[in-house]
Amino acid sequence: MSNPFLKQVFNKDKTFRPKRKFEPGTQRFELHKRAQASLNAGLDLRLAVQLPPGEDLNDWVAVHVVDFFNRINLIYGTISDGCTEQSCPV
Numbered sequence: 001m002s003n004p005f006l007k008q009v010f011n012k013d014k015t016f017r018p019k020r021k022f023e024p025g026t027q028r029f030e031l032h033k034r035a036q037a038s039l040n041a042g043l044d045l046r047l048a049v050q051l052p053p054g055e056d057l058n059d060w061v062a063v064h065v066v067d068f069f070n071r072i073n074l075i076y077g078t079i080s081d082g083c084t085e086q087s088c089p090v
Contacts, residue, residue, distance in 0.1 A: 022029035051060050 022032050049064075051057055
């Protein structure tokens with residue numbers, strides 16, 4: 001059984017281009033507004049990832065590598081549940 005959505009997402013001949021305008025009142029419009037608000041919240045990523053005083057650099061990096069791995073593992077698990085060699089050959 002082939003999943004048309006996954007075929008569209010992973011089609012190498014097409015480029016993913018997100019829509020710039022969303023219809024007001026739709027769920028996508030609300031999500032877009034929230035995403036824009038979080039991007040414009042003034043969060044300085046350099047400060048967010050800066051090594052705290054008194055912390056060991058190797059420990060700091062290790063914690064974040066493990067966190068990154070766990071997040072990627074969750075994404076992979078979500079995709080692999082619906083993606084088999086037959087439905088997602090690439």
